[in-house]
Amino acid sequence: MSGMDKAKNKVEELGGQGKEAAGRATDDKDLQAEGQADQAKGGLKQAGEKVKDVFK
Template sequence: MSGIDKMKNKAEELSGKGKEAVGNATDDPDLQAEGQADQASGNLKQAGEKVKDVFK
């Protein structure tokens, strides 16, 4: 299950990067912020998965 969670978290991070890039290209600050939030969320979840792995 952990591997699937890691892939989902990475996908969320990459999706955030895409949203941020589109927001930059279209000068849409809301989309930029949403992309940055998605990236931060994905990174935080990945960090949690790494901590879980340490304690296995």
């Protein structure tokens, strides 16, 4: 996995955590769900990169 891809995926995950926390603090269910989705998307991208690395 390239370092740049790993960093981008981690930033997406951390951004999702921030959105989720902000949604929880303001009782905004949509923002909270968006944050959870961003975290999941970042995690899936990291998993995909790791699988690609295994087959190199």
